Structures are given as structure tokens and as C-alpha cells.
Amino acid sequence: MLEFTVLEEVLGKAVSTGGDFAEIFIEDRFSSSIGMIDGAIENAVSGRDFGAGIRVYSGFKSVYVYTNNVTRKGLLEAAEKAADAISLTRKTNIGSLTESIAVNKHPITFMPSSVAGTRKADIVRRAYKAAKEYSPEIVQVSAGYADVEQEIYIANTEGLYTRDKRVRTRIYIQAVAGSGSENQTGFEGPGGSRGFEIFDEIDVEEYARNASRTAVAMLHAEVCPADRMTVVIEGGFGGVIFHEACGHSLEATSVAKGNSVFAGKLGEKIASDVVTAIDDGTIPNGWGSYNIDDEGFPARKNILIENGILRSYMVDRLNGRRMGMEPTGNSRRQSYRYAPTSRMTNTYIAAGNSDDKDIIASVPYGLYARKMGGGSVNPVTGEFNFAVAEGYIIKNGQIDKPVRGATLIGKGADVLMKIDMVGKNVSLGQGMCGSLSGSVPTNVGQPMIRVSEMTVGGR
């Protein structure tokens, strides 16, 4: 990496026109991906992303310049471009750099770059085979593998120099069940901040069969009715309800400018008593975990909501200035091409006191959302949506017929108050979250929960 003298020179250039803070973020990332469909490995791509981003702040204003030219000359040019956009007469003293490296809390046994491509391809073949052989109604399976080794280096005008290496591995399976005139799909995508050892820990074939099971169940399902209903959401990826209904609206990205329904509500009751929600970037080897965030702050376990009361937002440096709050270790970016902002990591509703069977038994008529797809939200108004990937009608407290094709909608402020039962066993599901600073890996999670009423967008 570049010497401290060069980094300090670049930082100095960046604040030479009156900026009060500057940071250099350098990323060197190696990724590989493999895709299989129609019974054969069809494509394999691997390569190297490499670049640097320079941020300069002046009060609440920020400038961001990124480049692939990570040399003294290239960075000085970038710093100059950034400095030109901030032109004041103030002079900022910069601290000299001191290295401070966090202890790695996410150990990796087998680095992806040390594993031959053929072994990765074999995992994909196993997943493909298990999904395809589940049922003759499975007409197509698309299976894939992806890994990334990302090295980042951060230097800033407060004298911080730090670095981190993030390693992530994921496998995903999409199964298609078809009848000739109709198709339905099922998906599973387990992953973690792990190397190849993840495949000793997860049952690849089980995930693959689950994807196919969903597809076949939905092929034989009726369309979901369009109605307002009691909804029971299974644990794991069902946590996307919290991610969309509440999570984004607690990111300083929206809260700082008052563009969130939960802005100005610290200490207030924003959810029912049975809701405690946590964002924890420290979960060992969690899909959304890291040692330090993309500004160099250590990852933290943040209790966002405690028994319904709003306790904390997720805060990054810049938005923290607006809010008068300290950063919480949630600052993330997809790559050096993005300025960081506050994002979620591993976000989940904590375990409650109800037994799963009691939750189901409590519903005279409603929807059991066994698997969820993704969703989205407008944090300003709290309007959110998320898709049910596998659903069942609940009748007289029993799971009844399968139903397909429904999106659940609502407003964050309402739906959180309507969660009235929370189960005991939390599980987490992996996803990719898109927002201002790009796409980042996040875990969502929860135990099984019951929402007393939601709009179910069936037919």
C-alpha cells in the first residue's frame, strides 16, 4: 500500500481549501462467480476491482471523488478535484497517521482464492442436482456461487490509518416448477462472512431441496385472496418486514434530514411492547458483519428498539454531524465508487415469549407467510411493501391450502404497533440491500411473528 507520507500529502491537499475533514478509502477486491443451468456449468467470471475514493467535508457539505488511478499522482489529482469543490479560506490541521488495526473477529479457514475453481463448481453441481431431482415437476434450476475477498484501507485527517479484509461466500439456487403453461419459482441463497469452510457447515442439498419444495408448492397453489388479514410471518428471511417497515427509516441517511417517519422520536414508543429490534455488526462470521465499518469505526451491537421504545438510530459520521450524534459503526458502501452512509448490518427482531404453535393456533383466518421475497420502502412516509414467496391460508388455527402471488403492504408506523406475538427462536436470512451507497450484504431475521392486520395484495 502507499506510504504514510503520500497519504498525508493527499489528505493535506484535500483539506487545503478549507475542508474540515478528509478521508481516503482504498479498495482491492478479488471476486469470482460461477453459474450453472440446464445441467451444466455455463459461465465463470473472476477479476479484480481496484480503486480509491476521497471524501472531504465542510460542515454538513460533502464532496466525493473516486478513481482507479491509485498512485501518488492520481490521488493528488483526485484530492485537488475534491478540494476545488469546497472553496473556503479556513485552514484545517491534519493529524499525522497512526496505524490502528482491529482484531479480526471473523476468522476464515479456507480463503476463496486458495480454493480451485473446480471445487467451487462441484458445490454448484451438488446444489443443482439436489434441486433438479426433487421432483419431475422441476423443469429448470439455476444455481450459482459467488465469493469475494475485499481489502480496504482507510486514512483520515484525524490521524486514523486502518485496514480490514472482508471475505464472503454465497451459494444460491433458483428452482422453477412448470406445468407447461405455468411456471412458479423458489429460491434459497445462504451465505456468510466465511470462506470455503461454509460448505462444511451448511447443508447445500437441503437448501436446494427447499428451493424446489417452494416452487412445487406454489405450482399447486391457488392465487392468494386480496384482503386485509392477520398475517403470521415465519422466522428467518421473514425479518425483511422489519428491514423495510422500520430498518431503513432508522438509518441516519433519512433521519438526519428529517426524511423519516421516525425522525425526532427517540425515547418514544414506535412499536408494540413485544418488539425488541437489534442491528448487530459483530455477529461472528455473519453475512452482514465486519470488524470496522467503511469509515473505520468498529462494528457494534446496537439496540434499536427495546420493548417498543425507540432507543437508537444507525449513524454515520456525516449524518451524525447533522444529528449531533456519535457514529454507531454502521457506515457502509458497496465499493470505493460510493460515498458511505449509514446502513444496516445484521438486523433482527429479538426472541419473544410465544411458542410457534400457539401463534398459528391463535389465528381463526389469516395468512401464513412461510417464505418472503424482497421489498422496498419510502422512509419519508413509511410506506413499505414486501413479497410473499410461499404462503398458506390459516383456517381455525391450522395451516390450510397453499396460496401464491401476494405482496404485503403497509406503513411502518402502523405495522410495528400491530406485531402482537413474537416467537422464541430467531433465525437469520441473507440478502442484498440497495440504497444510496449501493448494494451491501445484510442479514434480516426474526422469530415467527404475528401481525394482527395487514393488507394482502392477492387477486
Added chain:
Amino acid sequence: MNYGKFKNELFKAARKAGFKDFELYYYVGDTFRVGIYQGDIDTYNVSSSIGVGFRGIFNGKMGYSYSEKIDAGTIDMLVDCARENALIIDSNDPEFINNQADTYSEADTYCDKLSEVKAEDKIKFALELEKCMIGCDSRVRKVQTCIFGSFDNSVTISNSYGLELSYKTNGAFSIAVPVLVSGNETQTAAAYIVGREFERFDPEELAREAVSNAAAYFGAEPVSSGKYRILIKNEAACDILETFSSIFIADSVQKGLSLLKGKIGQRIASEKLIVLDDPLLPGGMASCPFDAEGVASRTKEVIRNGELVTFLYNLKTAHKDGVKSTGNAARSSYASKVGTSATNFYIKPGTRPLDEMLNLLQDGLYITEVQGLHAGANSVSGDFSLAAKGFAVKNGKIDKAVEQITIAGNFYSLLENIEEIGSDLRFGIPSGGYFGSPAILVKELSVAGK
């Protein structure tokens, strides 16, 4: 870096490593983006980047690699990775590097005037945009998004058959999202403009569109669940068309991920529907003289009077179906494999303006926005269930605002149930392809509300 020198050394190394045919894809680009908040520059991002993508056929299989770092070790890394990747492939589908000579048409991809617009003028536009939003309605409390961005990039493709092609493209966009408050109610809406002619960007017009879109939602409530006649606004129709456009891609069809298999020449939609894919469309933001494999671009009808005319092909999928490539090879960047994509893909407008379309609707819903397309729409099944907003329409006139509803249906049925197509063609924000539609009148969709 010296492109010619890099290419020659790379090709030499590739031949030595045993690659039979190969291709280099080289990208150079700049971006600019300014965000305004409370009368001042809030964010200001500029970038310049380069990237190279290499792919080659080794023992009949195609391996890929890419790099953003160009140094002494890059060529070996590209060749070694691509070779290792080729060895993993076990598909027997033939792969191709373009060896056909072609004649290329001019495509409208670059505006010199835009490249000369100074940063100060871009900033001035964005500042004016926020000022207009706040000034045009007292209910505008603040602005959630007020950005202006521009990009300028070039792509060069060289291959082992001596193909050597290059083109450059640029463009600009602006997005405005005001936040309006009236009593206890908050409403937002987005307006955007995309194009190459900066002189046509009018901050006042854009501001008024965003603010009036948001203001119209005050008092919005859900309607009762049931089946309704639906008029889909042009912008919302673009989004839906984009989400389902993959059903027309030959690769999806061949792999059983589209229900259009075997339907070329058959009626799959209302006879009023004509859909075009036109990479040579003047002003098209996805215009290009050639595709990602260097095959010449051409205009094509995908649906004509409701009949499916063609799928969209690249060299590999065209060979499988025994046809010629339609020039739709695409890659999302130098870092991705070559697939297929629509280019400027749009529903040909009819003759009826919006008020006539509302009159034809008579009683039903005018849907102006849909959300959750990445999750609530499934191009493999065709099913969709989407959060939506809009207006109730009574006797052909807009009545009350509607929100907190979903619209649900199946895209294949929707195509058949199109009753009329409006004249107000509009394109969405480009992402890969550039998708356009006028307002669409649909016989029936299911709505969930109260």
C-alpha cells in the same frame, strides 16, 4: 495506458496460453453528480474510471476475467483467470467470438454540446430546481432528493479476428423528490428528466411536475378490494415493461424461464400492441452502433399487432435457434459475462391523449406509481403483486386519490387484456436498457385495499 500496446501484449499472452479466439473489452468513463439541500451543495461526486474485460475460448469453453488495475501483472492475471474459468465450464453449447464483417449504421449516442457544459452550470440547474420546488407550493416543507448527474464514457472492443470497434456515449439526468406536508399528512412524489440536450432541461417544469404529482395525493385512501378496470400511467407502465422485458430474451426462453417458448408468429397480446427494440432510436439513451460482441445494431419489431415477431438474441443463443443474432448482446460492465438485453425498448404510441384514455376507462383506477418491482414481480411466472398509488376515476374523470393498495395479475394476461394504448410515450430512467410506454388501458386487474 497505451491501449494498442496493452492489447497486443494481452493477445500474444492469450495465444501462448492456448486460447483459440478471444476478445478485449475496454471501458473508460467519467461521472458527475451534485445534490442540493437547503440552498447549498450537499453532496458533490466526481469520478473517472477504467476497466478491462477479457474473455477467450479455451478447449471450446469460454472463460472470463476482468481488472480495474492495469499494471505489470495484469495481463498474466487476466489470461490465467480466464483459463481457469474456462476449465470449469462443462456446458457443450458452442461459444462465439464475432468473426463476421458487418456494416454499421450511425447511432445517436453522443452530444458534443453536453460535454462542454461546465460544472457551475450543472450546479446552477440543481440549485434552481430546489428553489422552484420550494417556491411553487407552500406545502413543500423540504426536498428529499434534488440531484443532477452526467456521464461520459467510451467502449472499445477488439478481438482475435481483427475486429476493432469503438463508440462513445454521454448523457445527463435530474431527479426531484419534494416532501409536502398538509396537516398530519406527508406526501412525496418523484419527477425526473433524462437526455443529452441540456438546453431542454427546465428546472421549473421539473419542479412543478414533482410538486403537483405529490400534492395530488393529499387525502389519498385505499379503495375496497376487488377487480377494477385499470389505466396505467406511462411512467408506471415503463417500470412494468422493464421488469418483464426478460421474457423476450432468447436465453430466458431457451432455458424455460419464459412462457413464450414456441410462440413466434402467434398472437400473444392485444392486436393494438406494437413493441419495438431500436438501438438506433434518435435520442435513445441505450442507443449504440453495435452490441457487446460487435454485431451491428438494427431496429426490430418484437411484437407487431399483438403477434410475437422475434426474441432478442446474441451470437450464442442465435446459433442455438438457427437464426442470426439480432444485435442484442450486452454486458452490464467489463466485469460481467456477455448476456443479452433490450436496448431502446418501447410500446409504440397510439393516438389517444390522456383525457381520452380516462374517458375510455370510465370507472376504475388510474395507477400512477408502482413499488416493489424487484420483489413483487416474477418474470419467470409472469405474476405480479405490487404496491400502488393513483386515483379513482368516475365517469371518465379523476375523482379521489388512492394509496395503500396493491394491483395484482399476470403479465402474460395483461398483454392480452390491453384495450387501448395512449399517445403519451415516455421513457423511464435507463439502466442497461431504456424502456418506454404510453398510458395503457387494461380490462381488469385485482386490487387489494380496505
